[in-house]
Amino acid sequence: MEQGPGDAHLAAWLDARNAPAVAAMLQALAAPSRLLILAQLRDGPLAVTTLSEALGLRQPSVSHHLGLLRAAGLVSGVRDGRSVFYRLRNEHVTALLDAIVRHGEHVRAAAGRE
Known part of the structure; x- marks a missing residue:
């Protein structure tokens, strides 16, 4: 029986068809400013001006980052x-986001034991 991304018990599903979209999403996450924007949005919706003030970034920069995050399917407005x-x-x-942070902590802890 063939399984796909809709299967509830399937932990991960990656193949040549969705790998480009997954790579684009990961690329969208590859900037500290974008990760900090996502972290701010964990508590609920925020306006660009609020994000700009909270992060100390100029509004055009925040808008640009949000556009990339929206294109990657990570935020909506x-x-x-x-x-x-x-x-x-x-x-x-x-x-x-939780998995990325946990993995980073795991990697740092493992590096400290070496």
């Missing part, structure tokens, strides 16, 4: 008047 409020796309993004 909703316009409210003149502002756009961004949020994490879904709970999978939260789980991905």
Whole structure:
């Protein structure tokens, strides 16, 4: 029986068809500023101005990063008047961030034991 990404018990599914999209998503995560934006959005939707102030980044830079994160399917935005409020796309993004941080801690701990 062939399994695909919709199977609840399948831990991971990667092949030549989805590898480019996965690589693009990982590339979107490969900037500290973008990771910090995602971390800010864990607690709920925020406007670009709020993110800019919280991170000490210029608004055009934050908007650029959010555009890349949106294209990678990691965030979504909703316009409210003149502002756009961004949020994490879904709970999978939260789980991905948690896994990345846990893995980084594991790697650092293992390096300290060597």
